[in-house]
Amino acid sequence: MFIITHDLEAALICDKTAILRQGKLLEFDTPQRLISSLPSGGLVARISIENLDQKVIKTVQKFDSVKNVLRVGNETIEVLMENFENNLPKLMKYLFENDVKIYSMSRDIANFRRFFQIRIQEEEEKENEVNIYEKNSEGGIIS
Amino acid sequence: MGTSKSLEEVMVLVENLNVTFGENQVVNDVSFNVKQGEIIGMFGISGAGKTTIIRVLTCQIEKKNWSGNVLVTGLNPSKKKNHSKILSNIGYVPQLELLNLYFELNPMANVEVFTSTYGLDKRKAKETAEKLFKILDIPEDTWKKRVSRMSGGEKKRLSMAIGLIHNPDVLFLDEPTTLLSCLN
Numbered sequence: 001m002f003i004i005t006h007d008l009e010a011a012l013i014c015d016k017t018a019i020l021r022q023g024k025l026l027e028f029d030t031p032q033r034l035i036s037s038l039p040s041g042g043l044v045a046r047i048s049i050e051n052l053d054q055k056v057i058k059t060v061q062k063f064d065s066v067k068n069v070l071r072v073g074n075e076t077i078e079v080l081m082e083n084f085e086n087n088l089p090k091l092m093k094y095l096f097e098n099d100v101k102i103y104s105m106s107r108d109i110a111n112f113r114r115f116f117q118i119r120i121q122e123e124e125e126k127e128n129e130v131n132i133y134e135k136n137s138e139g140g141i142i143s
Numbered sequence: 144m145g146t147s148k149s150l151e152e153v154m155v156l157v158e159n160l161n162v163t164f165g166e167n168q169v170v171n172d173v174s175f176n177v178k179q180g181e182i183i184g185m186f187g188i189s190g191a192g193k194t195t196i197i198r199v200l201t202c203q204i205e206k207k208n209w210s211g212n213v214l215v216t217g218l219n220p221s222k223k224k225n226h227s228k229i230l231s232n233i234g235y236v237p238q239l240e241l242l243n244l245y246f247e248l249n250p251m252a253n254v255e256v257f258t259s260t261y262g263l264d265k266r267k268a269k270e271t272a273e274k275l276f277k278i279l280d281i282p283e284d285t286w287k288k289r290v291s292r293m294s295g296g297e298k299k300r301l302s303m304a305i306g307l308i309h310n311p312d313v314l315f316l317d318e319p320t321t322l323l324s325c326l327n
Contacts, residue, residue: 001314002155002177002200004185004193004238010320011184016177020187020196023162023171031184116186 011112019116021123031112038118039067040084042110045091048076050101059098063091068118075103078114152179153214154313155200160211162195162204169195170209179312194238197315201235202226216312231261234311238318240298243305246291250281250301253290254308261309268308275304 003010011017011031019027027034035042049056052075060069060079065087068080081087088107095102155177162170170192177183185193198204199213202220209221216232218225237243245253251272258268276286279300285293290301299319306314 001182002185002197002316003182003319004197004315004317005320006186006318007320008186011186013182014184015181017184017186018175020173020185020191020193022190023169023173023192023195025173025175028175120188 008111008113008116017112019119021120026119026123031115034115034119035110035112038110038115039080039082042080042115043084044078044080044108044110044114045084045088045105046072046076046078046108047095047105048073048103050075050103052077056100059100060091060095063094066091068121070114070117072114078108078110080110080118153177154179154181154216156212156214157196157200158212160196160199160209160213162192162199162209164208170199173211177313194317197235197317201233201315202229231309232312234306234309234314236303236306236314236316236319240290240302243302244290244298247289249287249289250276250293250304251286253301253305257305258308263309271308271310272304275307276301279304 003014014031016029017027017031017034018025047060052071057069057071057077060066060077063081065081065083066079067082070078070080072078079091081091092102092105153176157176158174160170160173161168169190173192173196185196187193195204199209199220200215202225206221213220215229218229218232220226220229235243245256248256251269254268254272255265258265258272276283281297281300281304285297290298293301303316303319306316
């Protein structure tokens, strides 16, 4: 059975999920395998932060082992990083030191929606890099 | 013993599928296969090519627009002579009900039209339809009403019943959850 859907929760009932972008098949595998291919097997720190804005998100991104930061709510981000168990306390300490005010933190496993967001984002970034490279090589404006 | 082998049977095979409409390449070198019993979810933002791939598999895109090796229940949709066999092996529920329902007929009359094209026994088809209508929660007082008078959700569920009526080997659902409330 094939289900085409925008409803990412539907991945829960799927044996395999196909992710397509611009006519290309990016992934075709079980949702569990896809999620566990994320950094640290898909472990996420869900952090609620006072006055969350782009600046705070940049601060989080600057932390060395952080791989992905997803804004999942008005005041909430989900953070994926390498070597999760070791780095989570270090990340929290780093945030305190940088005056980021944390309401709460919980740990979880990423769901399929997060995998989808990350995978599509990754592809868009790759494309942007290529575009910049092409522009530079055409215009020759590289300093 | 026999079953374990048939469970491994490949129902849909897609190798190096490319679909082009004029200058636009809408599907780019896609390959995958689906075994019997597997549920496949296809995800992607609008325009990613999901519906186009399904339309190739359901014999709705002319061969001149696509290339690659495709088998649906062992049959190649590039050959026109395979189309009627493929279409009787699969069920297809399109995104828009108006593509597979006759709005001026009632649900039971729709069932008759479709099952007669599949060559199913009339009485048996009616029994199956009643079962499916009950499972899909299509209220009995709408069975004799014109489809055009049914609600959006009822139309969608009727469209699913029609897609399932001939007990297909492979079922294709295009955006099945639009219009349905969480209770359904």
